[in-house]
Amino acid sequence: MKVSHMTTSAFWKGESGVRAVVEDQGIEYKASLHIKGSQAIDYSCSCAQGNSYRGMCSHCQALLQAYKEQETENQGRIVTTSQQARAMIREYTNREVSRIMSEGEGDQVKLFVAMRANRREIKLEFKLGKDRLYVLKDLSAFVRAVASGTYVEYGKNLAFHHSIQAFQKDSQPLLEFVMEVIYTYLEHYEQFQKTSFSASPVMRFLTLSRTSMDRFFELMKGSFLEIEDHKGLSRQVAVTDRSPELTVTVRRRGREGVLVSISKDLMVLEGERYLYFADSQYLYCCDPKCSEALLIFFKQMTEGFGATYEIEVNNKDMPLFYERVLKRIAAYCTIDSGNLDLEAFKPEELKARFEFDSEGPNSLVLKPTLSYGDYSFQPVEDERLPRTVCRDVPGEFRISQLITKYFKYKEHESSLPAIRGDEESVYNLLTEGISEFMAYGEVFFSESFKKLKILPPPKISVGIRSVGNWLELNVDTEGLSGSELNKLLAEYSRKKKYYRLKNGEFINLDDNGLLSVARLVQDLAVSVSDLENKTFRLPAYRALYLDGILKEGSSITLYRDQLYKAVVRGMKSVEDSDFEIPAKLNPILRGYQKTGYRWLRTLDHYGFGGILADDMGLGKTIQVITLLLDEKEKEEPAVSLIVCPASLVYNWENEIHTFAPDLKVLTVAGMAAEREELLATSEGYDVLVTSYDLLKRDSELYEGKSFRFQIIDEAQYIKNASTQSAKAVKGIDARRKFALTGTPIENRLSELWSMFDYLMPGFLFSYQRFKKEYELPIVKDQERQALEKLHRLIGPFILRRLKKDVLKELPDKLETVVYSAFDKKQKEIYTANAYQLKKELENSEGRQGRDNIQILAQLTRLRQICCDPHLCYHDYSGESAKLETCIDLVKNGVEGGHKILLFSQFTSMLEIISQRLKKEGLIYYILTGSTSKEERIRMVNSFKEDEIPLFLISLKAGGTGLNLTAADMVIHFDPWWNVAAQNQATDRAHRIGQEKQVSVFKLITKGTIEENILKLQDSKKDLAEQIITEGTVSLSNLSREDLLGLLNE
Incomplete structure (x- = not known):
């Protein structure tokens, strides 16, 4: 055995608690000890022996031995205080003493x-x-x-x-x-x-340093600072961040130049980010823009041993000095020029002239000319101008960059910038470049260049007409043949910005109308020949997708017939549709359920199938029952088929009987011969209900039969299109098909394709195309565009509401009864025990006391057989129908992101469930009477925070006193006599602090004592108190007829 994660907690008077995980043959058990001295005075373990109170198990003994070994090791070790610890003590002590003394x-x-x-x-x-x-x-x-x-x-x-x-x-x-x-x-x-x-x-x-200088002056702002300059003169200045008051003096220097000077009392300091000036009163901290503008000038004026705070500039260089220096610093300094006219030094402005010529379809030449006053030159010639010309070097550089952006220099045919054989460069120049050149100078075009035109996108009109199950489209592009339209769209699909006509003209493809037509052609696989004919057909289920795409093309002119408009309008306004709710169900349907029914009716009216994907517990079943009942009330009703998991077959039958008793429902189940006979005599029924497995076996029996509706529940059962179940479901002939599921996609997008292949074959194309255009781009490459396109396609045909979205429509909790049915072996065991109890009751008239206790025990035995015969017969080799139903429900809940509480009165049943959950790879907590108080608190707190989705709880241990509002789903594995106790258990999740809707599921075995307990509870609300109160048996108020009624099938 391996002991790990051992923790020790001190209690009092030398007592302590020890807890650990003990691994035994690959299975982990949680063991805990209460230690006094070196002896264990109490112990517990999650193993079978620990739960049976048969003394200390081997896991607790292993933990005790590991604890003693650890204590022995700790006692024999000599611990000395390290030098670091002593230094810490000394330093902290000295600091505290110094603080107190100071x-x-x-x-x-x-x-x-x-x-x-x-x-x-x-x-x-x-x-x-x-x-x-x-x-x-x-x-x-x-x-x-x-x-x-x-x-x-x-x-x-x-x-x-x-x-x-x-x-x-x-x-x-x-x-x-x-x-x-x-x-x-x-x-x-x-x-x-x-x-x-x-x-x-x-x-x-x-x-x-420069960095520390910035920090120092920032620290000193608002304070006075004593400064001593390089001459040894001291001054007291105030440190401020206001703008400096600086003056630059410019005076005539003889006849050939000027003198530029600043105050010799000015001190200039350069930090990492800022520039500082100090005069006789202030030290100024300049902002970043000021610092950048003044740094070069004042650094040159004041730095170095030869700095004299003044410089001379020759008249020939004054234009450049004026343009590059004085104009730059003038925003932050006062330029005192006296009688000197600085405007006289303003240089000649750079001017540009651009002449464009065409020497062929893809051959363009540019002749650029730059000038300053009377001096003109071409930038490609590297012209040396007289020194008297003040050149705008940055301006010339920007023009040079613009030319090289659109042209290449010095081609073989010319020394001028040119474009040779590059069609895209020609287009870019015409659409973007010309306007940029105009911003820098005059632009001139030769006659041949003027023939190069950019035409606007063609005007597009689309006509749509609804014909039966098809849509007929006519696409017209003004001035373009069908062949040219095909080529134009091909260029557009390659993300080309233009299409060039044979006459050399360009058509600009930057148009949302073309985008819409291109998407229509690509997304809906319109053939080349159809597009060239400009007339083609699409299935009617493309109506909404088509409407959305074409309306995004604002430049498209649309012509739509009334039938097409009606389809689009009807699909977009489901809530306002005229479909009436059947009178018998109208009072009990919630608002969102009425909308769901109208959605189903709308799809059916226009010939479409769909997926009702409401969250678990929102009543998908009753929405479908409403559809079926409405169909029956029509003049020519027809039979419909419901296919669901085996665990839900009788649930559907019961729900139809409950909410629509007028519907004649036939459950196609039992042995093969029995099912064949049922199908042969199914005429006259409104609804047939069968399971996926039985449909697969009986597929030949359904040949030749036609159904009004085919409804598949838990549609993820056909997620694998290659399975026999999926093929059997898709082989049914039905006028309209719908699917119900709370998880339309569990693992792969191919599951969605399979569902739509059942609903409307071809809707998502072939699987090969779907995989190439949607599944791989979305899953592997995370392409947003492919995801949005898929949403646009399937959106109208999937209705999904979450509990949080319709919470105002819902009651505090939704209660659902889920039925299961015995297989042959389990039913034989139950029938034998029920027969024996029935005989005893018939012979017990007038007897009470001990007989009543025995009757209660036998009733409990029947209930255990309903749960799992293993609870009574250890050698039982069959299966439990209810266990399979429970596991399916749990898996669906976990996949839907729910946290679940699963209650049972029988702790041994919880153990069976836990073993099955392990096989399914599901993790869980389990709370029984043997769970310690500390472990109970730990698990409850952890369940609120962690990702473990399931909590198994016994009635006696956790039916009261727990707050588990992290859960939003409750499963009662077995019905309890005491309804109040059952409700108390539900209230572990449904209580103050719960922010989500709570779904409560009661698992009932069809045709057994469990189903009859529910009926008796409806007629006698206080049944629990009549039978058991505080653990005391009381059958005095329950009649002999009531007890016999519990045994009726």
């Missing part, structure tokens, strides 16, 4: 800073004190003292325990900045010098 040392210390700036670096010097200031001569030692809480003496008037709290609040941000910068410096110093902090250099000044 609080008692009176006034806090002030930290002062002064800045020394020259043309190479900026240094900070620090002083500290209260009344008298002391210069910090070693910043690294100071930082270490603050970090360690060291007591330092600076002189008679200043000695204190160093800590951040020892400094005044307005000094603390500056102190933290200093400590961070110093520590960063010391880390680098240690790395390169391979020494330790204790041997670090003496630092009187803190040199600022």
Whole structure:
């Protein structure tokens, strides 16, 4: 055995709890012990022996041994406190003592800073004190003292325990900045010098990097700062982020130039992101745009040993200096030009001329000409202009880039930019390039170039006419033959932007009308020959898809006949349809169920099938029953066929009897000969009900039969189109076919294809095409476009409502009875036991007491046989019909994303269910009377949070006192005498805090005591109290006739 996940919890007086998982022959069991000293005074385990209270099982013994071994190992180990732990204790203690001592040392210390700036670096010097200031001569030692809480003496008037709290609040941000910068410096110093902090250099000044300069001035905003410049002159300035007041002076310098100067008192500092100016009163922090504009100018004016804060510019260079420099800084500086007219230096403007010529269908040439005043040149010639010409280099570069975007230089035929043999480049120039060239200069076209035209997309009109089960379409494109339309759409499908006619003209394909026609042709597989004829047919079920596509093409002119309009209008306005609800069902149907019925009727009216895919518990069955009842009330009713899983056959029969007793229903079940006889005499019935398996076996018996409706329930049973069941279902001849399922797609999109292949063969094309165009692109490549296209196709034919969407329409909880039927072996066992009890009751007239207790025991035995004969007969080798029904229900619930509570009165039944769930690969929690209080709380809390979807609970252990609102589905495996107790169990999920609709399913075996208990409950609401109260048997109020009635089939 393997013990894992062992945890120990201390209780009191030397007692403790131990819990672990014990693996035995591949099966995991949960074991727990209550330890006192070294002995186990209590124990529990999830194994069979643990549940039977036969002493400590082997799993608990293994856990006890593992616990003792762990304790022995722990007791023999010597533990010493590590140096790191001691250092932690010492450092935290010193800091706390320093903080306390500094609080008692009176006034806090002030930290002062002064800045020394020259043309190479900026240094900070620090002083500290209260009344008298002391210069910090070693910043690294100071930082270490603050970090360690060291007591330092600076002189008679200043000695204190160093800590951040020892400094005044307005000094603390500056102190933290200093400590961070110093520590960063010391880390680098240690790395390169391979020494330790204790041997670090003496630092009187803190040199600022550009990054730390930005941080320092940000910190100092709103404060005063002492600055000493490179001349040794000091000033006190206020640090501010307002815009600097800067003046640039421009004066005449002799006859051949000008002098540009700035104030020599101005200090310029360059940070990582910002530029700073300091005059006699302020230090200005410029914003990023200002910094970018002024940096180059002021850096050149002030940096270097030769900086004189003034420069000379020759008259010949003044146009460029004016255009590139003065105009750039003028937004942030005052340009004082005195009597000098700066506009006189404004350079000649760059002008461009573009001449386009065509030398053939795909051969174009451009002659570009640039000019400054009287000087003209071609950019391809690399012309050297006189120095007196002030060239707009960025402007010329932009024009050069534009030319190379659309043309190639220096082809063999010409030294001019040209396009040779590239049709797409010609089209791009005509549609996009010309307008761009116009933005840069004058544009001229030769006569041959003017013949190159871009025509608008052709005008498209589509006529649609409804003819029986078909739609006839006529597509007309003005001025284009059917052959040209085919070629044009082929170019469009290749994502070409144009189609070129034989005369050289281009047709612009950027049009949503063409998009619509192209999608119609591609999505609905219109043949080339049909398109060339411009007239073709489509199945009527394409009506809504066609309407949606063509209406997106706003440039398309649509002509639709009245029948087609009626189909589209009717499918889009189901809720407003005129289909009447059968009078007998109208009062009990909810609003969304009426809509579902009208949806089914609308599809039938227009000749379509569909999938009713409402969430579990929303009443798909009654919506179909409403359809069938309405059909019966017509003048010429016809028989319909319902195919469902075997576990639901009798459920359908019972639901029809309950809600539409006027419908004559025939359940086609039993042995082969019996089914053959039933089908042979089925004339006159309104509804036949059979299972998928029996339909597969009886497929030959259905040949030649025609049905009004074919309804398949749990339609995922035909998800594999190649199975015999799917083939049998699709082989039925029915005027209209519908499918019911809560999970239209479980694993693969091919399941959806198979359902539509049953409903309307060909609707989703062949499977090969469906796989290529939809399944692989959606599943493998995650193509959004393919997904949207599929939604557009199938959307009108699937109706799915979730509980959360129709919650206002629903009651607090939906209760459903799910029936199952015995097989031959199980029925024989039940019949024998029921016969024996019936004889005893017939012979017990007038006797009470002990006989009543025995009768109750035998009633319980019958109920156990209904659940599973294994509960009474260990050597039973058959199956349990109800267990199969339950597993199907659980699997559907889990696949639908529900969390489930499954209740049974018999804990041994829960064990059988749990073994079956393991085989199905389903995970679950189980709560019985043997579950400890702690484990019970843990499981309940975990069920609220984790992904485990199923909780098996026994009536006695979990029928009350639990809050399990994470569940929205409740299954009662066996009916309970006490209806109130059953409702209490349901209320574990259906209670305050529940935000979802709760679906309650009662599993009943057809024709047994279980079904009769339900009937008796309806007639005697207090049956539970009449039989059992607080565990005491009481049959006094239940008559002998009532008991005999429970045994009727």
